[in-house]
Amino acid sequence: MTEKQLNQLLEELKERFEDELYDYEAVGIRFEDKAREVGEVITESSKHNIDREDDRDFPEYGTEAYDEMDDLDGVSAWKIDEFEFDGSQREYLADHCYLIASNDCTFDDGFLMLDEGEVVMDKAVVLAKIF
Numbered sequence: 001m002t003e004k005q006l007n008q009l010l011e012e013l014k015e016r017f018e019d020e021l022y023d024y025e026a027v028g029i030r031f032e033d034k035a036r037e038v039g040e041v042i043t044e045s046s047k048h049n050i051d052r053e054d055d056r057d058f059p060e061y062g063t064e065a066y067d068e069m070d071d072l073d074g075v076s077a078w079k080i081d082e083f084e085f086d087g088s089q090r091e092y093l094a095d096h097c098y099l100i101a102s103n104d105c106t107f108d109d110g111f112l113m114l115d116e117g118e119v120v121m122d123k124a125v126v127l128a129k130i131f
Contacts, residue, residue, distance in 0.1 A: 006085045006130075013099050013128055014080060024101035026119045027127070028077025031094040033061075042100065042124045045071040073106055074122035082117035097130040 010029070017027070036042070047069040059065035077100055102121035107114070114120065 003085050009130060010080070010083070010085070013130070017099065017127055025103045026077075026105040026107075026121060027080045027099065027101040028119055028121065028124075029080055029083050029130070030075060030077040030098045030100050030124075031096070032098070033095045035096060036098060036126050036129070038126050038129060040126045042075050042121075042126065045074055046076040046120065048072045072120045074102065074104070074120045075100070075124055076114070076118055076120050077124070079117050079119050098126050099128040099130060100124040101127055 030042075047066060048071070059069065080099065100121060102124040104122040106120040106122075
């Protein structure tokens with residue numbers, strides 16, 4: 001899938017779920033390797049490395065260093081209204097991409113130091129599978 005195709009698909013999803021978008025505190029794009037089904041509620045939590053100086057400074061999934069990191073109060077996602085695939089995300093691309101939403105969200109409060117455009121969602125529901 002090219003950058004242009006992905007961005008076009010994201011716009012189509014925004015239009016398709018436009019009415020539902022207002023039913024949630026936040027709607028976002030989540031990249032991950034785990035296969036999920038539409039309607040599934042995500043109960044896992046993402047990890048957080050408050051000491052990192054760079055987005056890429058993150059231990060490999062499944063390692064002891066990864067497991068020792070603090071859990072967030074849900075899973076992280078890119079807010080749909082702020083996300084545009086520009087190619088710089090290529091190194092972060094996982095096997096799957098989902099449109100998820102939740103009414104129990106945490107936005108950067110200055111302490112968490114989330115990435116720009118990132119939101120943490122508790123009990124997020126999968127609205128659509130993008131790939």
